[in-house]
Amino acid sequence: MNLKNTMLKITTVVAVVISFIACEDDFATVGSSVIGEPGFNASLYDDAMISAHSYDLPAVQTNNLPLNLLGVYRDEVFGTQEASILSNLLLTSENPSFGTEPVVDSVVLAIPYFSREVLEDDEVVYALDSIYGSSPFKLSVYESNYFLNTFDPETNFEQAQRYYSNLEPQIMSNINPDVLYETESFEPSAEERTEYIVDGSGVTDTVTMAPALRLKLNNNFFQNKILDKAGTASLLNQSNFKNYFRGLYLKADEVSNGGTMMLLNLLHSDAGITIYYKTKVVDATDLDDDDDFEELIEVRRSYTLKFGGVRVNTFEQEVPQFEGENLFLKGGEGSMAVIELFSGPDANNDGISDELEFLRDNDWLINEANLEFFVNRDYTTGTNLNEAERLYLYDLNNNSILADYILENVGQPNSTSSAANRLHLQPLTRDENGNGVKYRIRVTNHIDELLNRDSTNVKLGLVVTQNVNLISTYRVLPSANPEVQRVPGGALLTPEGTVLYGPNAEDEDKRLKLKIYYTEPKN
Known part of the structure; x- marks a missing residue:
C-alpha cells in the first residue's frame, strides 16, 4: 500500500x-x-x-479568580447554571473607632457592573457589559461561618489552599440563617446610582456613579457585628477579623425558567460594604460655633469593609x-x-x-x-x-x-x-x-x-x-x-x-x- x-x-x-x-x-x-x-x-x-x-x-478550582460570576443563566442546549460567590471581608483600617453611641443609619453593598457610556437621544446613558440573560433570579446574602484558609493545613501551611466550585453544600451548612438581604426578583439595572459620602468632619455630599449591584443590608446585624465591637479584639487586626467575620455569601437561585448572570469585579475600588452611621464626637473644632470645644455633637460617618482575601465561585450546573x-x-x-x-x-x-x-x-x-x-x-x-x-x-x-x-x-x-x-x-x-x-x-x-x-x-x-x-x-x-x-x-x-x-x-x-x-x- x-x-x-x-x-x-x-x-x-x-x-x-x-x-x-x-x-x-x-x-x-x-x-x-x-x-x-x-x-x-x-x-x-x-x-x-x-x-x-x-x-x-467535574468541580473546578475557583478561589482567587480575577473576576467572578453571580446569577442564574439558562439556555436550551446546556440547561441551567447557577453561580454564587463566597468572599472574605477586610477592614479598611484596623482597630477602628466609631465615636460615642454610634447608630447605623444604612448599610449598602455595592459592586460596579462592567458598563460603558453611550449616547441615546442626545443623552449620555450607560450600557451594561458582561450581562447574560434578561429575567429575574433570587438573590440572597448571608453571613458565612465557613473559615477560608489562605494556606492548606494538610501541607503544614506551605502550599496555597484550593477551593472548588462544588463548595456550596459546605457553605450552606455553615451559614448564619438570619438572611442579610433577599429578593425573589433581582435584575441588574443600567441606571446610574447616587451615593452620599461623608468627609472627616462629618460633611455629607452626594455623588453620581456608574451602575452597580447595590443592595441594602440588615442594619441591626452590622450594628451588633461591627459598630458595637469597636475597641475589642475582633476588630483589632485583619487576622482577628477574618476569624471573627468569616465571610459573606452571595447566593443565586433560579425562580423560573431563566435568570441573569453577571460578571463582577469584587476588587474594584468602588466595591465593598459601606456602613453609614450617626455618632457623637467631641466638638474640638467648634463646628457649631458655640465656643464649646468639649461638648459632644452628632455627626455622620461611614466605614467600609472591602472584599478581599479568599474568594470562591460556586457553580450548580445541569449536565445534559x-x-x-x-x-x-x-x-x-x-x-x-x-x-x-x-x-x-x-x-x-x-x-x-x-x-x-x-x-x-x-x-x-x-x-x-x-x-x-x-x-x-x-x-x-x-x-x-x-x-x-x-x-x-x-x-x-x-x-x-x-x-x-x-x-x-x-x-x-x-x-x-x-x-x-x-x-x-x-x-x-x-x-x-x-x-x-x-x-x-x-x-x-x-x-x-x-x-x-x-x-x-x-x-x-x-x-x-x-x-x-x-x-x-x-x-x-x-x-x-x-x-x-x-x-x-x-x-x-x-x-x-x-x-x-x-x-x-x-x-x-x-x-x-x-x-x-x-x-x-x-x-
Missing part, C-alpha cells in the same frame, strides 16, 4: 494559494518568500487524522447527556473538547503516529496551518444560547499556551497585553442574521514545530473564553478520569457556549479539519 497515495491525499493547489495571498483576511504566510518561486510546489494538505471528544468538567460526534463547549463548570492531531495508527509503537512520521520526512516549509471549527446550527439556531465570541486552544499536557499565542509569524511576537490576538484565535464568524458559522484557530507555529522540530505531539484543550488574555490555569478536582488537570481561567468566567462539528461528522464540508498550506522543493 502506498502511504503517500492512500493516507495523505495531498493536493497541489498553486492557484488556490495565489488566491489566498490576494485575500489577506483568509490567508497569511509564514514563508511567503518562496511561494510560487521556481523550484517549489505550493500545496494544501487537509487530510490529517484527528480525534476529538467532549469532556464534562449528549451523544454523537459533536463537540459541546460550555463555560463555568461546563464542558470542553480534547483534541489530538495526527492520531492515526502507530505501526512501530514508538508513540508517534505513522502519519506524523511521514510528514516529518517531507521537509515541508509550513506557510500556514489552521484548525477550522464549524458551528452545528441544528443545536444553536432558534435557541437562547449565548454563542461564545472566542475560543481558546491550549497545550493540555503542559497546561500552557501554544507557540502561536506568542508568535503571530516566525520572529514576530504577538502582543499578549492585547485582548485581540485575532490571527491566532480568530473571533466567531457570523452570517447575515448574526448566527455563528465557524471559528478558525491559526496553529502555524505549532504545526511547524511538530513537523520540522520534532516537538512532542501533545493533546490540545479547547474551551470557550471570556477573554483570551485570561490564560492562567486552575485545577480540576482530581477524579477517576485524569484526562484534564487544569483549565484556563477565562473559561470559568462565562456562561456562554457553543456546539461544534467533530472530525467524523456526516457532513464532510463541516468536519473539524486541519488545513496545512506548505511548500516543498520540486523533485
Whole structure:
C-alpha cells in the first residue's frame, strides 16, 4: 500500500494559494518568500487524522479568580447554571473607632457592573457589559461561618489552599440563617446610582456613579457585628477579623425558567460594604460655633469593609447527556473538547503516529496551518444560547499556551497585553442574521514545530473564553478520569457556549479539519 497515495491525499493547489495571498483576511504566510518561486510546489494538505471528544468538567478550582460570576443563566442546549460567590471581608483600617453611641443609619453593598457610556437621544446613558440573560433570579446574602484558609493545613501551611466550585453544600451548612438581604426578583439595572459620602468632619455630599449591584443590608446585624465591637479584639487586626467575620455569601437561585448572570469585579475600588452611621464626637473644632470645644455633637460617618482575601465561585450546573460526534463547549463548570492531531495508527509503537512520521520526512516549509471549527446550527439556531465570541486552544499536557499565542509569524511576537490576538484565535464568524458559522484557530507555529522540530505531539484543550488574555490555569478536582488537570481561567468566567462539528461528522464540508498550506522543493 502506498502511504503517500492512500493516507495523505495531498493536493497541489498553486492557484488556490495565489488566491489566498490576494485575500489577506483568509490567508497569511509564514514563508511567503518562496511561494510560487521556481523550484517549489505550493500545496494544501487537509487530510490529517484527528480525534476529538467532549469532556464534562467535574468541580473546578475557583478561589482567587480575577473576576467572578453571580446569577442564574439558562439556555436550551446546556440547561441551567447557577453561580454564587463566597468572599472574605477586610477592614479598611484596623482597630477602628466609631465615636460615642454610634447608630447605623444604612448599610449598602455595592459592586460596579462592567458598563460603558453611550449616547441615546442626545443623552449620555450607560450600557451594561458582561450581562447574560434578561429575567429575574433570587438573590440572597448571608453571613458565612465557613473559615477560608489562605494556606492548606494538610501541607503544614506551605502550599496555597484550593477551593472548588462544588463548595456550596459546605457553605450552606455553615451559614448564619438570619438572611442579610433577599429578593425573589433581582435584575441588574443600567441606571446610574447616587451615593452620599461623608468627609472627616462629618460633611455629607452626594455623588453620581456608574451602575452597580447595590443592595441594602440588615442594619441591626452590622450594628451588633461591627459598630458595637469597636475597641475589642475582633476588630483589632485583619487576622482577628477574618476569624471573627468569616465571610459573606452571595447566593443565586433560579425562580423560573431563566435568570441573569453577571460578571463582577469584587476588587474594584468602588466595591465593598459601606456602613453609614450617626455618632457623637467631641466638638474640638467648634463646628457649631458655640465656643464649646468639649461638648459632644452628632455627626455622620461611614466605614467600609472591602472584599478581599479568599474568594470562591460556586457553580450548580445541569449536565445534559449528549451523544454523537459533536463537540459541546460550555463555560463555568461546563464542558470542553480534547483534541489530538495526527492520531492515526502507530505501526512501530514508538508513540508517534505513522502519519506524523511521514510528514516529518517531507521537509515541508509550513506557510500556514489552521484548525477550522464549524458551528452545528441544528443545536444553536432558534435557541437562547449565548454563542461564545472566542475560543481558546491550549497545550493540555503542559497546561500552557501554544507557540502561536506568542508568535503571530516566525520572529514576530504577538502582543499578549492585547485582548485581540485575532490571527491566532480568530473571533466567531457570523452570517447575515448574526448566527455563528465557524471559528478558525491559526496553529502555524505549532504545526511547524511538530513537523520540522520534532516537538512532542501533545493533546490540545479547547474551551470557550471570556477573554483570551485570561490564560492562567486552575485545577480540576482530581477524579477517576485524569484526562484534564487544569483549565484556563477565562473559561470559568462565562456562561456562554457553543456546539461544534467533530472530525467524523456526516457532513464532510463541516468536519473539524486541519488545513496545512506548505511548500516543498520540486523533485
